[in-house]
Amino acid sequence: MDESDGRKVRNICILAHVDHGKTTLADHLIASSGGGVLHPRLAGKLRYMDYLDEEQRRAITMKSSSISLKYEDHSLNLIDSPGHMDFCSEVSTAARLSDGALVLVDAVEGVHIQTHAVLRQAWVEKLTPCLVLNKIDRLICELRLSPMEAYTRLIRIVHEVNGIVSAYKSAKYLSDIDSILASTSGEISAESPELLEDDEEVTFQPQKGNVVFVCALDGWGFGVSEFANFYASKLGAKAPALEKSLWGPYYYDSKTKMSVRKNSLSAGSKAKPMFVQFVLEPLWQVYEAALDPDGDRAILEKVIKSFNLSIPPRELQNKDPKNVLQSVMSRWLPLSDAVLSMAVKHLPDPIAAQAFRISRLVPERKIIGGNDVDSSVLAEAELVRKSIEACDSSRDAPCVVFVSKMFAIPMKMIPQDGNHRERMNGLNDEDSKSESDECFLAFARIFSGVLCAGQRVFVISALYDPLKGESSQKYIQEAELHSIYLMMGQGLTPVNEVKAGNVVAIRGLGPYISKSATLSSTRNCWPLASMEFQVSPTLRVAIEPSDPADMSALMKGLRLLNRADPFVEITVSARGEHVLAAAGEVHLERCIKDLKDRFAKVNLEVSSPLVSYRETIEGDGANLLESLRSLSLNTSDFVEKRTPNGRCVIRVHVMKLPHSLTKLLDENTDLLGDIIGGKGSHSIKILESQGPSLVENVDPIEALKNELIEAGVLSSSETENDREKCKTEWSKLLKRIWALGPREKGPNILFAPDGKRIREDGSILVRGSPHVSQRLGFTEDSTEITSETSETALYSEALTLESSIVSGFQLATASGPLCDEPMWGLAFTIESHLAEDSETEKQPENFGIFTGQVMTAVKDACRAAVLQTNPRIVEAMYFCELNTAPEYLGPMYAVLSRRRARVLKEEMQEGSSLFTIHAYVPVSESFGFADELRKGTSGGASALMVLSHWEMLEEDPFFVPKTEEEIEEFGDGASVLPNTARKLINAVRRRKGLHVEEKVVQHATKQRTLARKV
């Protein structure tokens, strides 16, 4: 097998925004190099990789799947991925297994929201990208641009894509949405990218050969080298030199027969850039000749002749000019040649790629002061890492495989190969017994060594640490593989062994892996870094069987679904409901369909979506200094509660955190969780960052610390003086962080009080410890506490109460007073004074355990404090990108306004009549949005949504008209309908079975008398 030569392998994924033509492109590549699985005439129509019924029905791809192709003497694994936002987790799984990416952009629609996302994904996974500008035909036939206009448009797209990549490179990392909002399209003229033209740093350059221009539908495409080769002899130039001037501001001087820059042209010259003159104009001519009723057929003949194309006369006589055109174009500039030769030339082979990707795959670890570290284990783990880096495919190299997802295919699709049958029978086959109709396969790539069918491997989960010995054993299992298959879309070809650098499907891991894992032939191996998902499953519904007797079938179905879909989350809520979380409506719909038809095979009842909210208080926390002052003054602005036994008085003060700080805490919950949970101070430090910060070699903890300091100060926009003051105050406060909540890592802070230790009445303050501040390194480990701790029983009792106070805070922040939803962006200071146990009140049996009393009192006090300080509800917002033709703008805005959307930007796409609109839509209003939009605009507008941020509703949910003007405007309160905030709260409370205050009909009699009068 020529695969033995690792240099001849390419693993490529196709990435793009939805509908930009990935699957259509894949079709052509399969038709030409797939060993005959797809007839060329069907290419572009069949959508071979979309083999699921649901994919064909909806005409979108929903999963990533791989196919092995042969091109010249290379073997390629091509992975087609979905472009729809709901399935973007599948992009992550595809990217991890690939070394290179073909990034497609529709030449008419240009860069879209998912284009940003996939470029980012390719960057995160350290893939080498190539750019494919698709649907060039639409520029000619649909937009009817002139070659020069088309050139301007193409240049702009290339420039824009380069801009996105360079932003990632220069580590100016913005979230996808931020970068879309920040990008100012439309100001780039055709000439401005000139400066960048020869810059080595620019990623995509047609003259370098990593950009191709294609029409996937008709099966043609080219890079500038194709034309350079052709013109080289004609113009008497060398092809490589010509290639350089076939893109950018180079003009052909017919006198000197040289390519020159614009300023060397004689004044008044009408010369066009060489790309226009030599590439686009001939293309346009061919199109006109073929499609125009009175087009000049001679041009077609000329093309056929000069390129020696052999086209059967039957095809040329076809009545439909489109077919004739396609016959000529696909033979003149075959799509698969253009794309595959680029892939082979510009995308790295696994050996080169793994050397480059190693820092992402297995981040280097530094051992800090680990005396108890077993050096032999460490040495072997290092050896394994080296072998991954080298993509060592020798037999004695350790075998390391990454499984990026599990997927289910019907049992009948599994080839029943003779060689493998014995093994299958010998094994207690999990698939054939319990899950009779479905077989689970692992989508995997071999990163080192050789994997054989039937081999025993260790299955290592992401939390495994070989240095931890016993305590890490729960993260490692032993498994025996079943069979290994090369994938041909849905088809599987069994193989006995595969070498490093290949993508395969593995059977027999069903019971061991739920989503992703590392397989290794040795225990002493680090798990490969986890993949990064760009969205989390947020659309939650409760599911129950229509017939309660089917409960067990549903449970089994949910278990199967959970394993078959890498991105679905199944939980049981506190009320015992089965909650299914999906990434969006399309994803949810497919999950339900899969459950009904494949996995559970029972009828289901699906609840309306369960939306999460947050609770906070009024204000934007913008003026931190002001809030800090009120905090230190100890004003009357607090809630006081006493434990039932009267021994402990609890005072709670709440303030709003600046928005930037809340956002920071929200975005870094996992990292904070690790740090606070103690993982950050582990003896082994991961050198390279894996978190959202893409800057390499920056300690994520250090970066977070700096950001925390900044976030507090940035918020105050006052004078320099104030800012200084604010900074000092804030850094003092940073030393007092006792806990974060809820679940110890949320966006709410508990500050330890700094009041006097002993009060006049002899009660003492429960001081708390700045536990989080210590972990983050804002304070030293406080040793002074021990020196101060007097021996009195009261002191030590106060010490024991600390954890109750934190627990109370955690409980309160987990469920706020409005509708039991988590709190958001609040800072609490809790002062608890513990008094001496007076004899008269000593009746412990009446009040229960003291620590419990304190916890409850703290919780109640925190909730009361929020309720007292103008509580507000916070809702999640989608960022929504809509595209529509101008005639549908009206109906589209009607739908948007019904959904409480906030429009950010409306822009007409240059060169086309399409409008792009950006808006925020509340998640609670988003259900059925796409459907309503489709109906309202007869399919003329499309929308994509990504979860964006939390946003506070300004409305006071408890608003009652008080002032005269308000009463005049809203009436005396009796007739005021609940406002939006109140309605949302009531809906959640009703769902949770909490008390809802509702006036059904007030003054019924009055209404009746009124009615009679009329």
Ligand SMILES: Nc1nc2c(ncn2[C@@H]2O[C@H](COP(=O)(O)OP(=O)(O)OP(=O)(O)O)[C@@H](O)[C@H]2O)c(=O)[nH]1
């Ligand atoms: N005019 C024109 N249409 C094209 C071209 N390539 C693809 N299309 C059409 O674009 C639509 C989407 O094509 P797909 O290949 O399914 O797109 P995709 O990127 O795989 O979409 P998802 O997988 O859902 O993200 C289909 O209707 C294609 O016929 C092209 O070069 N020119």
Ligand SMILES: [Mg+2]
């Ligand atoms: Mg597709």
